[in-house]
Amino acid sequence: MIRYIARRLGAAVLVVFVVGVIVFCLFEVLDSDAAVVTLTRSGGGDPSPEQLAALRAELGLDRPAVVRFAEWQFAFLHGDLGDSLISGRPVRDVLSGRLVNSVTLAFLTAALLIPLAIALGTVAGARAGSLLDRVVSMSAIAAESVPSFVFGVLLVATVSLSLHLLPAVSLLPTGASAWDRPEILVLPVICLLIGLSPHPVRMVRAQTAEVMASHYIRTARLNGIGGMRLMLRHVAPNAISASIHPLAGSVVGLIGGIAVVETLFSYPGLSQELLRAVAARDFPFVQSTAVLLAAVGVAVYLVADLATLLVSPRARHSVLGGRG
Missing domain, CATH: 1.10.3720.10 (MetI-like)
Known part of the structure; x- marks a missing residue:
């Protein structure tokens, strides 16, 4: 049973990681980023290359994609969901009120x-x-x-x-x-x-x-x-x-x-x-939210697997080969 749970947990972690990679890649292929959206919304017309470069440097968007993903992942694993690129507030604070309602x-x-x-x-x-x-x-x-x-x-x-x-x-x-x-x-x-x-x-x-x-x-x-x-x-x-x-x-x-x-x-x-x-191309918010939602979905299926094993002798025999 312990070995089965360990395998399922490992698979769950892998699924959540793949979701994170997919969301990050989808963000990278978008035709604009948070800097473009922010400057365009300011009403000043099309931003100049110098304005874009300065804001991208300020938001950290000028660094390589792999570095940005690695930094986000390291912070996420330590409980830090990052800061919103648009409001500057911690993603955790933005999520808290809305998440309770959902x-x-x-x-x-x-x-x-x-x-x-x-x-x-x-x-x-x-x-x-x-x-x-x-x-x-x-x-x-x-x-x-x-x-x-x-x-x-x-x-x-x-x-x-x-x-x-x-x-x-x-x-x-x-x-x-x-x-x-x-x-x-x-x-x-x-x-x-x-x-x-x-x-x-x-x-x-x-x-x-x-x-x-x-x-x-x-x-x-x-x-x-x-x-x-x-x-x-x-x-x-x-x-x-x-x-x-x-x-x-x-x-x-x-x-x-x-x-x-x-x-x-x-x-x-x-x-x-x-x-x-x-x-708004707010990558930290979207990335953290998508991974958290994926983790919830994977957790529900994991609980369903364990519940099936608990209530069904046939499932226990099929999965565990008759072992306790």
């Missing part, structure tokens, strides 16, 4: 998404072929076929603009917490649930239907086991253990889904700050 939205969505997907998928799969199963399956396929931002626009048009039940935008005063105005979270969370829940619901449903049709469950029924005891002790654990990774994929999908939803509802989360940083 984490709040992600946590609330995940707390609803996981039990919802398990409940709907298990109920539908336990009655495979029934009317309930067809309704759940068709609804999941329909929701999965439509981009989440379309549902967001429809929610705003109906719930907010027509019925006036909830705010159309999720604005917050500076320094305020999202929990101070929980009503602004309702539509973004619903939009995320509609976009992310169909796939895990279908996966849990498929695994549950497969378990229900297995010889193991048939034998249990012949021995008089049925009802909730059959579902809770024999069907659900086997079905859910095989659905952990689809659920983890949906949780990781929150990273991209939240970016769309925050933009759609003007929610003051991390995505707005990240978009501004990309437009």
